[in-house]
Amino acid sequence: MILLTLLLLSLIGVFIIITLIGWTVHLEMTKEDVSEYGYGNYSDFKKEFNKKEWTRNKMYPKSFFNDIGFLDNHIHARIIKFDNKGMCLTYFAYLRFIYFEEKNKISGKNTVKW
Secondary structure, eight states: OOHHHHHHHHHHHHHHHHOOOOOHHHHHHHHHSSSEEEEEOOHHHHHHHSSSSEETTTTEEEEESSSSTTSSSSSEETEEEEEEEEEEEEEHHHHHHHHHHTSSOOSSSSOOOO
């Protein structure tokens, strides 16, 4: 029983470490990609996301692009950019964003599932 508990705790620790590394990469890449950025939660992300019309590209199944301002509005390589401003997500919002990405891999439609 103790061994099982230690195994579970170590798996949880590995999950936290991996997601913290991913979150840190998200923050740094977003900051490097834009001159202006701010922090937001998942509700802020959804609100800004729903303001735009998005297209998908089969080469990048987790990405979203806006035809009007491709460079100004995109979600690609975990960089979130709206109106040429980066959005850095909080840690727990980032975890929800990863789930959002996986759930909305390209399906031939430009709609998303929340």
